Amino acid sequence: MRQAGRLVVAFSGGVDSAVVAAIAQRALGERAWAVTAVSETLAGRELEEACALAEEIGIRHELIRFSELDDARFRENTSARCFFCQSMRFDQIATIAALLDCDVLASGTNASDVGDHRPGLEAMAERKVYQPLLQYGVTKEQVRELARELGLSVWDKPAMACLSSRIPHGLEVTRERLRRVEKAEEVLHALGFKQFRVRAHGELARVEVAVDEMSRVLDPQVLGEIARGVNAAGFEEVTLDLMGFRSGSLNPVRAANAERDSEKEQDVE
Template identity: 50%
Template sequence: MNHTPRAKERELGERIASVGAVVVAYSGGVDSAYLASVCHGVLGERALAVTAVSPSLSRRERRDAEALAARWGWNHATVETHEVARDEYSRNGSDRCYWCKTELFEVLAPIASARDARIAVGTNLDDLSDHRPGRRAARENDVITPLADAGLSKGEIRELAAARNLPVADKPASPCLASRFAYGVRVTPEGLERVDNAEEALRALGFRVLRVRDHGDLARIELEPGEIERAGGLRTEIAAALRSLGFKYVTLDLEGFRSGSLNEALLQPRIAPRWGSSASR
């Protein structure tokens, strides 16, 4: 059996054709953009890319998603979602993504129903081994995952997106702004705007791959390892920019950027007292 990316893309096209009509949850990242491209190529007007707009979507991401859809002539719409108004979401537990996707699919469901279409998301093969509570919401809402079902990995999607001349082929991953909040730090519209502004301040200094992690009063900056030394030389400018947004403390993570670093806290083992408990003394 041929398992090349091109062969998987052909299988993907066949899967999409068999569905008949789709509503693609389109954020503008490489996965959803590639999926939107394939769906429009196979289904034409029976494909609709929909971008969910809320405080958790950065201004830059919305702008770029709309521009890409317009450039390629995709059938595109935006809808408002209100996940931040859900206490289950804003309290920011480890299941936050489940409530985010539940809100998204509830908003997309009537759109899909009116078009006799299925909702499709850009989940890829690699996502299946990560902490992704949103997958449960997808199963509960009968949402399809064509990229993962065709066995396409992130690297293969980037390769195929580049072959289609999609400008997002090498775009760094950029999940929603709420993913910057440490679990337990409440997600608010004001907090999301603060993180968005903090990351824009760093981009203005020339950094491209980055995260500003919100730990309440503390901002933890993740950059590519090769950029850490340069950031150290700009520490005065960086600290001033982030303090002006309300952070009391500004730190630079020496381990550098790593996707999903806040999930590390979910896997931390309980540390036993070094010398035994006080009861045993």
């Protein structure tokens, strides 16, 4: 990384981008920047945590504001949504990079991100984004080990994704739906849950929590607080997904694989 000259890291505040930013700061010092792209799909709490983390790392931090909702292809919410999102995001970050006289854009993509339905990776590849974790085959588990060795407070932070990932493909992404999801997820965060999602199926909210937190969510008092809070966020109905949290459970490839595996099991029976 020392050979990169001047470098900008796309900085979400998650453990992946934190590790890349920390290494960049150590390798390049004042020649490294972290840039967070702020839009409707980034929860306010995530932005606050990203700003605090950049200060913890000691890297210079810039914000750039844009709206994915300006692109009708993103709002349409097809399976290619992430391609349009990441295209806009890195084009915006490249604008700041040019102002800072930086030639290299870096991301926190890791080796565990490959193999799933990730059209956003195509957008980054088109823009020749530097992906050191992916380049050296660093898995998510190894990223966390690196983060702990680097002394980063987020080494065990649960993986997050942009708020639009809570809306099933084919259902338009709107500002109202994004804010409703954000408010609903703040309810679970306030109750102390660590790994969760609120999937927005129109007026119905499907709540996912990690399997190891399921016993707590089934407590009648807690369940009632979640139901009332998610209703207050704007959802008419609230359901609990008994399969628990699954990253990318709205992902079309993951869903297709699950259906295929189910058919195989039925054949065996």
